[in-house]
Amino acid sequence: MENKKDSTNYLHNVLLIGNPNVGKSLTFNKLTGLSATVSNYPGTTVDIDTGNFKIDGETIEITDPPGMYDLNTITEEERIAKLLLFSGDYDLVVHVIDAKNIDKSIDLTLQLIDAGTDVILVLNMIDELDRMGAKVDKEGLSAKLGIPLVLTSAANDIGLDELKNTILNYDDIKKNIDSNSKAKIVIHYGNDLESSINKVESKLEHRYDEMTNRAVAILLLEGDKDIRNTVKKHEKNYADVFSLVDSIEKEYDDPIKYLTKLQLSKYALYFKDEFTTINKVKPQTNDDFKEKLSRLMIHPVYGLIILALVLYFGLYLFVGVLGAGYLVDFFEDVIFGEWINPFLTQIVLAVIPWKPIQDLFIGSYGIVTFGLSYGIGIIFPIVSLFFIVFSILEDSGYLPRLALLTDNAFKKIGLSGRSIIPMVLAVGCGSMATMTTRTLETNRERIIATILMALTIPCSAQLGVIMSLLSSHPITLWIWLGIIIFNFIVVGLIAKRFVPGSQASFFMELPPLRVPKPKHILKKPGQGL
Numbered sequence: 001m002e003n004k005k006d007s008t009n010y011l012h013n014v015l016l017i018g019n020p021n022v023g024k025s026l027t028f029n030k031l032t033g034l035s036a037t038v039s040n041y042p043g044t045t046v047d048i049d050t051g052n053f054k055i056d057g058e059t060i061e062i063t064d065p066p067g068m069y070d071l072n073t074i075t076e077e078e079r080i081a082k083l084l085l086f087s088g089d090y091d092l093v094v095h096v097i098d099a100k101n102i103d104k105s106i107d108l109t110l111q112l113i114d115a116g117t118d119v120i121l122v123l124n125m126i127d128e129l130d131r132m133g134a135k136v137d138k139e140g141l142s143a144k145l146g147i148p149l150v151l152t153s154a155a156n157d158i159g160l161d162e163l164k165n166t167i168l169n170y171d172d173i174k175k176n177i178d179s180n181s182k183a184k185i186v187i188h189y190g191n192d193l194e195s196s197i198n199k200v201e202s203k204l205e206h207r208y209d210e211m212t213n214r215a216v217a218i219l220l221l222e223g224d225k226d227i228r229n230t231v232k233k234h235e236k237n238y239a240d241v242f243s244l245v246d247s248i249e250k251e252y253d254d255p256i257k258y259l260t261k262l263q264l265s266k267y268a269l270y271f272k273d274e275f276t277t278i279n280k281v282k283p284q285t286n287d288d289f290k291e292k293l294s295r296l297m298i299h300p301v302y303g304l305i306i307l308a309l310v311l312y313f314g315l316y317l318f319v320g321v322l323g324a325g326y327l328v329d330f331f332e333d334v335i336f337g338e339w340i341n342p343f344l345t346q347i348v349l350a351v352i353p354w355k356p357i358q359d360l361f362i363g364s365y366g367i368v369t370f371g372l373s374y375g376i377g378i379i380f381p382i383v384s385l386f387f388i389v390f391s392i393l394e395d396s397g398y399l400p401r402l403a404l405l406t407d408n409a410f411k412k413i414g415l416s417g418r419s420i421i422p423m424v425l426a427v428g429c430g431s432m433a434t435m436t437t438r439t440l441e442t443n444r445e446r447i448i449a450t451i452l453m454a455l456t457i458p459c460s461a462q463l464g465v466i467m468s469l470l471s472s473h474p475i476t477l478w479i480w481l482g483i484i485i486f487n488f489i490v491v492g493l494i495a496k497r498f499v500p501g502s503q504a505s506f507f508m509e510l511p512p513l514r515v516p517k518p519k520h521i522l523k524k525p526g527q528g529l
């Protein structure tokens, strides 16, 4: 393995990849000490985070892109990860998968192995597998795949040192596996597809260094547009290659992408059956309860009742009454009114002899007595409590269920349920939420969602001001909420009418419901403020 990135400061440039919501960002944070956003819904990371860690005097650079399901990507943010993978800038890939869903994710590991990529497989969330009572045959799986394998629980700091060591000593560990494993898996897509792949591969004249020519041929046959661009750059006779690919595609009744996926899923099931005991364990009672609650959350009637309860307890009672009422009073009247303001007023009067300059700091419009007491005394408690509710919603896995519940209503304004996530995030911070519209499937949905966020949804700072103004008359809060909803519907209907494009479909994997960790919840207000 050679280090392909120009920079020589790093022993390895590691790319973390894997399905959305498997714990890549949490692993990244634990390895680097940084704080990339972590949430329990697919599509949290929409940009590329880079950091590094030191081990045995070596520095290792690590990159955390958005999640992707497959090398054949659908959304823009999935494409980011794929393009990094294609860039050849990384000499080592760490593929993180959810240990419970090995059969749904290991096909990407197989694609990577088949593409000649240096890859370490990480089975994360091993705590949840343990709780199910299931086991993984770590050595057997590693030997069969022919790659290093680490079992981790990023949330509980398990396996992270082993992961660091495996990255550091990748070459030796890999050599060892190669010399010991006898029956390493070789991907075979069936005779017809293999002969088609060979035909395309033999037409390629360039030697691709970011992946094998076989992988390039497979991606071409699967109709990947990005690989076409790469091939166009490197092959003089790219037109012949493309026409060969097009003619082969016509020989098949089904899209080749579907056929290769089908074959890979068979391998994936084999790995799950052969190297784990997941199929042999019974679901836990705790899981039964979560399953029932999950079903209620997406039920058209009970789901709305749960939503009303979440709004009432989370937003109205916790943020509105406790935050905007009691806490703001306490901060304003006691902390600033009785302690800070009188104390600072005394200091200013003693130190500054001129009234105009004194007025700059104290009095009705002073920076301290007005600016600070309103900024900190009012906004801080409301926004902090808001972010606590927010992170409970994010970490529990409620948001994707809300997305499913609201899908039908959202379709009426040209969106899909998926857009509820940027909408809810917009209440936290509009600009951050605009970034997450990247996870939406169509351009039209992205535009409509952005228009709605910009025109109708108040951000947390505005919310703080409005709540503090209106909380003494709760009825006005409900009127205000009604106006926001009215605006939302009207702007949505107008946007649907005028933004061109087709209706977005809805697909979202439901992550398991989890009790959020207090440590994560308390971290979020800090990131949000």
Ligand SMILES: Nc1nc2c(ncn2[C@@H]2O[C@H](COP(=O)(O)OP(=O)(O)OP(=O)(O)O)[C@@H](O)[C@H]2O)c(=O)[nH]1
Pocket: 019, 020, 021, 022, 023, 024, 025, 026, 027, 037, 038, 039, 040, 041, 042, 043, 044, 045, 046, 066, 067, 068, 124, 125, 126, 127, 128, 152, 153, 154, 155, 156, 395, 520
């Ligand atoms: N129980 C458990 N939960 C975990 C573990 N690792 C991550 N999580 C939780 O899984 C959820 C997803 O974690 P993220 O780190 O945001 O996942 P990601 O892969 O970066 O997701 P995207 O950015 O959407 O691609 C969060 O709620 C984490 O707290 C783990 O080892 N065990």
Ligand SMILES: [Mg+2]
Pocket: 024, 025, 026, 037, 038, 044, 045, 065, 066, 067
């Ligand atoms: Mg992430």
